[in-house]
Amino acid sequence: MSLPEQVPLSASAGRFIVRVARADDAAAFHALVIEADGALERHAESPEASRATLERVERSLAGKASDAERGYLLLLEDCASGEVVGCVQLVCSIGLDQPFYDYRLGKIVHSSSRLKSYRCHEVLYLCNDLTGCSELHSLYVRRDARGLGGAALLTKAAQLFIAGRLAEFAPRTIIEMHGVRDPDDTSPFWEAVGRHFFKVDQRGAERLVAQGRKAFIAELMPKHPVYLSLLPESAQSTVGGIHPDIAGLAPLLEQDGFHFENHVDIFDAGMVLEAHTRTLNGVANSREFLAGAGEPADGAQRWWVAAGEGEGFCMTAAPGSLAADRLILSPDILSRLGASTGASVRALGTA
Amino acid sequence: MLTIRPAQHSDLDALAETAARAGAPDVSLPNDPRLLGRLIAQSEDAFAADIDFPGEEQYLLVATDDGALVGAMLVVAAAGYPGADYSFRNETIIHASPELGVNHRMYALTLSHDLSGFTLLRPPLVAGDGRRVRVERALVQAALAFIATQPARFAEDLIAPLPGMVDDDGESPFWSAVGSRFFGVSYREAERLALGKDRSFMAELMPHHPIYVPLLPVGAQNVLGQTRAGYMPTYGLLIDEGFEAERYVDVFDGGPTFCVKRGLARSIRVAQKLPLAVDGSIGRSEPECLLANGEASRFRAVLAPALRRPDGRLATTADAASRLELIDDDEVCCVPA
Numbered sequence: 001m002s003l004p005e006q007v008p009l010s011a012s013a014g015r016f017i018v019r020v021a022r023a024d025d026a027a028a029f030h031a032l033v034i035e036a037d038g039a040l041e042r043h044a045e046s047p048e049a050s051r052a053t054l055e056r057v058e059r060s061l062a063g064k065a066s067d068a069e070r071g072y073l074l075l076l077e078d079c080a081s082g083e084v085v086g087c088v089q090l091v092c093s094i095g096l097d098q099p100f101y102d103y104r105l106g107k108i109v110h111s112s113s114r115l116k117s118y119r120c121h122e123v124l125y126l127c128n129d130l131t132g133c134s135e136l137h138s139l140y141v142r143r144d145a146r147g148l149g150g151a152a153l154l155t156k157a158a159q160l161f162i163a164g165r166l167a168e169f170a171p172r173t174i175i176e177m178h179g180v181r182d183p184d185d186t187s188p189f190w191e192a193v194g195r196h197f198f199k200v201d202q203r204g205a206e207r208l209v210a211q212g213r214k215a216f217i218a219e220l221m222p223k224h225p226v227y228l229s230l231l232p233e234s235a236q237s238t239v240g241g242i243h244p245d246i247a248g249l250a251p252l253l254e255q256d257g258f259h260f261e262n263h264v265d266i267f268d269a270g271m272v273l274e275a276h277t278r279t280l281n282g283v284a285n286s287r288e289f290l291a292g293a294g295e296p297a298d299g300a301q302r303w304w305v306a307a308g309e310g311e312g313f314c315m316t317a318a319p320g321s322l323a324a325d326r327l328i329l330s331p332d333i334l335s336r337l338g339a340s341t342g343a344s345v346r347a348l349g350t351a
Numbered sequence: 352m353l354t355i356r357p358a359q360h361s362d363l364d365a366l367a368e369t370a371a372r373a374g375a376p377d378v379s380l381p382n383d384p385r386l387l388g389r390l391i392a393q394s395e396d397a398f399a400a401d402i403d404f405p406g407e408e409q410y411l412l413v414a415t416d417d418g419a420l421v422g423a424m425l426v427v428a429a430a431g432y433p434g435a436d437y438s439f440r441n442e443t444i445i446h447a448s449p450e451l452g453v454n455h456r457m458y459a460l461t462l463s464h465d466l467s468g469f470t471l472l473r474p475p476l477v478a479g480d481g482r483r484v485r486v487e488r489a490l491v492q493a494a495l496a497f498i499a500t501q502p503a504r505f506a507e508d509l510i511a512p513l514p515g516m517v518d519d520d521g522e523s524p525f526w527s528a529v530g531s532r533f534f535g536v537s538y539r540e541a542e543r544l545a546l547g548k549d550r551s552f553m554a555e556l557m558p559h560h561p562i563y564v565p566l567l568p569v570g571a572q573n574v575l576g577q578t579r580a581g582y583m584p585t586y587g588l589l590i591d592e593g594f595e596a597e598r599y600v601d602v603f604d605g606g607p608t609f610c611v612k613r614g615l616a617r618s619i620r621v622a623q624k625l626p627l628a629v630d631g632s633i634g635r636s637e638p639e640c641l642l643a644n645g646e647a648s649r650f651r652a653v654l655a656p657a658l659r660r661p662d663g664r665l666a667t668t669a670d671a672a673s674r675l676e677l678i679d680d681d682e683v684c685c686v687p688a
Contacts, residue, residue, distance in 0.1 A: 115536060115552050117536070117556060217451070220447075224561045224563070227558055230529065
C-alpha cells in the first residue's frame with residue numbers, strides 16, 4: 001500500500017466513483033502502474049502484465065477462474081475527466097499457487113531463578129499462516145488525486161464489493177502495509193536480514209516480486225526463527241512499523257475492523273493488518289435498499305453506496321434520505337452508479 | 352630436566368602465584384587459591400582412584416624444572432559431567448533457488464550438547480615467556496601420553512577450547528552481540544558461573560533456535576572462532592597435534608573449540624611403548640623426546656634425550672629413568688619429537 005491519505009471522507013469524495021476494471025482498462029491501468037513508479041510493486045511495468053491482470057479479473061467475473069487466481073481489480077475514476085486515478089486489488093484466496101510467506105512475531109521467555117534473570121525475547125517465525133486468506137493489495141491513488149478521500153472510497157468500495165460476493169471470500173481478509181524506509185528508500189529491516197540471504201538489493205528483490213516470484217525469494221529467507229534482540233536497533237524498531245506516508249491509512253482500516261495480529265512482511269517487516277471478513281464494517285453494517293430518485297433533504301446523511309453486480313459494480317459516496325425501505329439518491333448519483341429507480345443498492349452510512 | 356607429574360598440595364602456593372600472574376581470564380586455572388586448593392585435592396583423588404570410565408575427574412598436571420614449577424595443565428575427564436557441556440555448533444545451510452540462479456552458504460550457530468562427556472584439555476598455563484612453547488608442548492604431549500596409557504579414564508574424543516577475542520577494554524564483541532542479550536549478567540560473571548558445577552542456567556537462558564551468523568554485527572562475526580594473540584602458540588600446537596576447530600565455538604566469547612578423535616591426536620598416534628634401557632652414552636646430541644611411565648598416581652613424564660636402539664629398546668639417561676621412577680626393561684611410553 002502506498003499513498004498518503006489523511007482525509008477519511010470529504011464531500012470531494014463525491015467527485016469519484018469506484019468501479020470494476022474491464023478489459024478495455026488495460027491501457028489506463030498500465031499508465032497507473034508506470035506512474036506509481038514501483039509503488040504498485042506486485043505489478044510488472046509492462047502492457048502485457050496489465051492485460052494479464054485484467055484477463056484474470058474477466059475470468060473471475062465470468063466464474064471461470066480457479067480458486068488460486070480468483071480476484072478483482074477496482075478502479076478509482078475521476079467523474080469529471082473520466083480518468084483512472086487509483087486502484088485496489090482483491091484476491092479471494094492467497095497462497096494457493098505460490099506459497100504466501102510472512103513472519104509471525106512471537107515471544108520466547110528465558111528465565112533463571114538462580115540468576116534472577118527474566119528475559120522475554122521477540123522472535124520472528126517464517127510461516128504460511130495466512131494461506132487461504134483474502135487479501136486487499138495494490139491500494140494506490142495517483143499523486144495528483146490525493147487528499148480528496150480517494151483511498152477511503154477505495155477501501156470502502158472493496159468492503160461493499162466483498163459484501164456482495166461474500167461466498168467467494170475467505171473468513172479472514174488481510175492487507176499488508178508498507179514498512180518503514182530510510183530517506184534513501186532502503187528498508188533497515190531488509191538491510192539487516194533479507195540482504196544477507198539474497199545478495200541482491202531491495203530494488204532487485206522488488207523486481208522479482210513484480211515478476212510474481214515472491215515465493216522464490218521467500219524460499220531463500222531464513223527458515224529458523226530470528227531473534228529480534230540480535231538484530232541492529234535500527235532494524236528492530238521497524239518491525240511491525242508503517243511507512244510514514246501511509247500512517248493515516250492504518251486508523252482508517254482499524255475503524256473498519258482491521259487489526260495487527262503479529263504478522264509482518266518478510267521484506268520490510270511492515271505491519272500486516274487482518275480482519276474477520278464478516279465483521280468488516282462495510283460487510284457487517286451495510287444494508288441493501290431499493291434506490292429511489294429524488295433530492296435528498298438538506299443535511300441528509302452521507303452514504304457509501306454501491307450498485308450493480310459483478311462487472312456492473314459501481315460505488316461512490318453521496319447524501320441520501322431514507323424513505324420507507326428506499327434510499328433516495330439524486331438522479332445524478334443514480335446515473336453515475338448506472339442504477340435506476342427500484343434498483344437494489346448496498347449502502348453503508350458514514351459515521 | 353623438564354618433568355611433569357600430578358599436582359600435589361605443596362604446589363598450591365606456586366600454582367596460585369602462576370595463575371595470579373596470568374590474571375584474567377580463568378581459562379586455564381582458577382585465579383583463586385581456595386578454588387585451586389580444592390582442584391588439587393580433586394586431582395589427587397582422581398589420580399589415586401581406580402577408574403573404569405570417565406566421570407567427574409579432573410587431572411591437574413604440573414611441569415617443574417630444577418624443582419621450580421614452570422607450568423600446569425588441567426585435563427577434565429568428561430566435559431560437563433554430571434550435566435551437559437554447552438557449545439555453539441557452526442552449521443552450514445545452503446540457501447539455493449535454481450529459479451533465481453542463487454546458491455549460497457549460510458552459517459548458523461546452534462546451541463549443542465555435542466561435546467558433553469568428551470575429554471577436555473584446558474590450555475596449558477606457563478610461568479614466564481622464556482621457554483613457553485617448549486613447556487606448553489611438553490605439557491600437551493604429557494597429557495596425551497597419560498591419556499594413551501590410561502585409556503579407560505578418558506573419552507574417545509578430545510576437545511580443547513581456547514579463549515575468544517576481547518577488545519582493548521576486555522569486552523568480548525561476541526558476548527556483547529549474543530550472550531549479553533540472553534543473560535542479565537556481565538561477561539565475567541557468566542564465565543565464573545560457567546566454570547561452576549550447576550550449568551542449568553545455560554539451558555534456561557541461552558537461545559534454543561539457531562543464530563544466523565550474517566545477522567550478527569560484523570564485530571562479532573569477525574571474532575568467531577578466533578583466539579587471542581597470546582594463545583596463538585597454543586593454537587599452533589593444537590593444529591600440529593591434529594586438532595581441528597571448524598565446527599564448535601564457545602557460547603560466551605565465540606572462541607574456537609578444537610576437537611580430535613583420541614586415536615588421531617599426533618602424540619597418541621605416534622606414541623610407542625618400549626622397554627627402557629639406561630644408557631650412559633646418551634647425551635645432549637640425541638633428540639629430546641617426551642617419555643612417560645604408564646602410571647596413574649605415580650605418573651611421571653620427562654623431556655629427555657632418547658634413542659630407539661636397533662634391539663627395540665629405548666635408550667635414555669639414568670637421570671630421566673630415575674625421574675620416571677623406572678628401571679631397565681620397564682615399559683616406557685615414548686612420544687618422538
